[in-house]
Each structure stands twice: as structure tokens, then as C-alpha cells.
Amino acid sequence: MPEIDKENVIDQEEVLRPKMVSVEITGKTYQVPEGITMIKALWYTGQEVIHGAGCLGGFCGACATYYRTKDDPKVKTCLACQTAVQEGMSFSMVPPFPARKATYQMAELKDPKQDLFTLYPEAPLCRNCNACTEACPQTIDVREGVWRAVFGDFKAVSEMFMDCVMCGLCVPVCIADIAPNLVALYASRAQGVHFTEKPQRLFHRIKEIEEGRYDGEWDRVLHMNEQQLKEACAELK
Numbered sequence: 001m002p003e004i005d006k007e008n009v010i011d012q013e014e015v016l017r018p019k020m021v022s023v024e025i026t027g028k029t030y031q032v033p034e035g036i037t038m039i040k041a042l043w044y045t046g047q048e049v050i051h052g053a054g055c056l057g058g059f060c061g062a063c064a065t066y067y068r069t070k071d072d073p074k075v076k077t078c079l080a081c082q083t084a085v086q087e088g089m090s091f092s093m094v095p096p097f098p099a100r101k102a103t104y105q106m107a108e109l110k111d112p113k114q115d116l117f118t119l120y121p122e123a124p125l126c127r128n129c130n131a132c133t134e135a136c137p138q139t140i141d142v143r144e145g146v147w148r149a150v151f152g153d154f155k156a157v158s159e160m161f162m163d164c165v166m167c168g169l170c171v172p173v174c175i176a177d178i179a180p181n182l183v184a185l186y187a188s189r190a191q192g193v194h195f196t197e198k199p200q201r202l203f204h205r206i207k208e209i210e211e212g213r214y215d216g217e218w219d220r221v222l223h224m225n226e227q228q229l230k231e232a233c234a235e236l237k
């Protein structure tokens, strides 16, 4: 039997063992595998995440989190499902913030640009501090969006906030008590309902559906078994 060169032997267990980093979660220190997301670190350390975990893909905004990296006093914001832990990091999930949500029937508003000042009277009081923009994990220019809404440029607002995930991180930082995300949501809805040209073919199709044109077809699909469904789908392809 050939002699084993012990120097070159790979310790498989050692190689497969993940490198651990030390993180502080809501004030307590834990060891977690390097590179996992903050949400996974919460699960790994046995925390109960009842609120704060949704899509895990950076879309629902449920996992808003405050964090600080080693030796940096600045507290930053992120989505915990999209951010990897690092050695020395400290983080806590953000509890829901009780922002005031205006109640309105968008289709019934007569002058939505003017109504903004009744529904969100604090919007024009923005002091340009830019804290909302700095807090936004989606890198939206939130401050600019608030001003555009105030000046009635709802189209620009609806485009600027396309990536808003409603995490709410821009709200508690506002010194003027504005909920920029809700102002932007209002402006975007108003843009869609009142100022965007309606897609006529879509309305035509909705009318056809309402009038029952496709009822028979639906009935046929809903009564198919799995095999019949597969065959019908293959025909469509």
C-alpha cells in the first residue's frame, strides 16, 4: 500500500464547513455562515420572523431592516432578503410604522392634482432634507418624487416609483411627517385612472367578458381533468 502524503490530504469536513461570521441581531451576538442573507441569519439563529418575511425576492418590501457595518457609526437601511451578512454587522428588522393613509375613491375624485393637498396636506411641507432618498433601498429619488407630486407631475412620479416595494423605510425618517411612498402611490393611481390614455382593446375585451362571451369556454376548461388540460395546453403551443 502506498504511503499517504499527509501534508496533501484534504480534510473534507473542514473544507465543507462554512466560514462563520459574527453578527449582532437586535443586540445579541451570534455566529452565522458567511454570505447568507439577513433573513436566513434570523432563521439560522432561531428567531421567530412572523412579520417581515414575504416574497424573499426583493419585491414585497416586508423585510425592511436597519443595519450597521463594523466600525461605521452610520445606520443604513436595506431589504433583509437581499442583503448578505458580513463580519461585525449589526442589524434589526423595522417594525411597521403607523403612517396615516388617506382614504379616497380614486375614480370619484374630480381634480386629483388639487385633491392631493386635501388628502396629504403635509406633502408641500417637504424641507428637502433628502433623508427619504437616503433611506430608500430601491435607490429611488424619493425627495424629487414628493416635489413632482406637489407640482402635479404625476406621470413622472408614477415612472419614478415603479420599483417602490412599499417597505416604508422612507416614512419614519421624514421630518415633515410625510409618507412619501403613500403620496407617490396616490399620484401613480391618479395618473392611471385620470390622466393615462385608456387601452381601448383592453376595455373591449373586459366588456366581452362581462357580457359572458367566454363563459362556455371557461366552463369547458374548468371541467377538464389534468390530462385534458395538458393536451389543450400543448395544442395552444
Ligand code: SF4
Pocket (backbone or CB within 6 Å): 061, 135, 136, 137, 138, 139, 140, 142, 163, 164, 165, 166, 167, 168, 169, 170, 171, 180, 181
Ligand atoms: S420609496 Fe419608500 S416605500 Fe418605496 S421602496 Fe423606497 S423607501 Fe421603500
Ligand code: SF4
Pocket (backbone or CB within 6 Å): 125, 126, 127, 128, 129, 130, 131, 132, 133, 142, 143, 146, 173, 174, 175, 176, 177, 178, 180
Ligand atoms: S424626508 Fe420628508 S422632508 Fe426630507 S426630503 Fe423626504 S419628504 Fe422632504
Ligand code: FES
Pocket (backbone or CB within 6 Å): 052, 053, 054, 055, 056, 057, 058, 059, 060, 061, 062, 063, 079, 080, 081, 082, 165
Ligand atoms: S421578503 Fe419580500 S422584499 Fe424581502
